[in-house]
Amino acid sequence: MRVSGTSTTDENAGLPEVIKTAARQLLVKLGAGGLSLAAVAEGSGLAVAEVEAVFPHRDDLLTALLIDVYNESGAAMEQAEQAAREANAPAGARLLAATRALRQWSFDNPGEFTLIYGSPVPEYHAPQDTVPPASRTPAVLAGIIRSALEAGELTPPRRVLAGPPLLRPEAVELFGGLPEAPFSDVIERGIVLWSNLIGLLVFQVFSRTHDSVRDEAAFFDYAIAVAAEGVGLMVPLDEHTD
Incomplete structure (x- = not known):
């Protein structure tokens, strides 16, 4: 798990893909209706604040997916x-x-x-x-x-x-x-x-x-x-x- 606050610029640039990959892995388990930013943060090893910085709302993440x-x-x-x-x-x-x-x-x-x-x-x-x-x-x-x-x-x-x-x-x-x-x-x-x-x-x-x-x-x-x-x-x- 990566510690919050230690991201490099390159890591930050790759955060959307990391988050979306984690979200897609959760789709089978939770379904789209059960998807939450907190669950995605846990699945990706990120802090919720880091996920929210990229996708402020669950709907933003769903749209990207x-x-x-x-x-x-x-x-x-x-x-x-x-x-x-x-x-x-x-x-x-x-x-x-x-x-x-x-x-x-x-x-x-x-x-x-x-x-x-x-x-x-x-x-x-x-x-x-x-x-x-x-x-x-x-x-x-x-x-x-x-x-x-x-x-x-x-x-x-x-x-x-x-x-x-x-x-x-x-x-x-x-x-x-x-x-x-x-x-x-x-x-x-x-x-x-x-x-x-x-x-x-x-x-x-x-x-x-x-x-x-x-x-x-x-x-x-x-x-x-x-x-x-x-x-x-x-x-x-x-x-x-x-």
């Missing part, structure tokens, strides 16, 4: 998608690669996954700073769907949305504009795909499917392929076992 975690999970998807794209994989295979990467990240980081996709933390309201990092996951999905649309890889839907778009301007901007018929509702369909992905991960990370399917990895791939059909995208499946 959210930004880091959203960025990490989004980067995992981006890197997998880029590797598949560089291998000239079709859009469906790129989607499978990106979602598999998020699944692996989620199992490797269950506390962090729960932070961003579990129950909301009481009395905490994420600030605008968390929006760009949180947008990286849907941006990967949107980019794959957009490229598939431009490459002619999407199958027109049987059912089309009746009435005007159900979208906020931010969603249209993220996708790069409203597509024309017969794909005018593909953004809404992409949001359904996104919600299916996160719901599937919640089921698997929180062990809701382990007593229903014998091969959860293969089931994940199958579920992504089924969900992708909603946007008209064919996902190639191979032999995959745990």
Whole structure:
């Protein structure tokens, strides 16, 4: 344990990472709602005053964790998608690669996954700073769907949305504009795909499917392929076992 008051300038510069690392280690044990600056101080070997000097309030620490975690999970998807794209994989295979990467990240980081996709933390309201990092996951999905649309890889839907778009301007901007018929509702369909992905991960990370399917990895791939059909995208499946 480092004694309070003996930090060098370099040590002070590294305090945010030390504190966040300790906080992330406590997420599995305490949950985000149980996280406190006192607990983090004890876990990091710092005085509470040192933690408060970096993160004056628990909410400041939660915001920093959210930004880091959203960025990490989004980067995992981006890197997998880029590797598949560089291998000239079709859009469906790129989607499978990106979602598999998020699944692996989620199992490797269950506390962090729960932070961003579990129950909301009481009395905490994420600030605008968390929006760009949180947008990286849907941006990967949107980019794959957009490229598939431009490459002619999407199958027109049987059912089309009746009435005007159900979208906020931010969603249209993220996708790069409203597509024309017969794909005018593909953004809404992409949001359904996104919600299916996160719901599937919640089921698997929180062990809701382990007593229903014998091969959860293969089931994940199958579920992504089924969900992708909603946007008209064919996902190639191979032999995959745990």
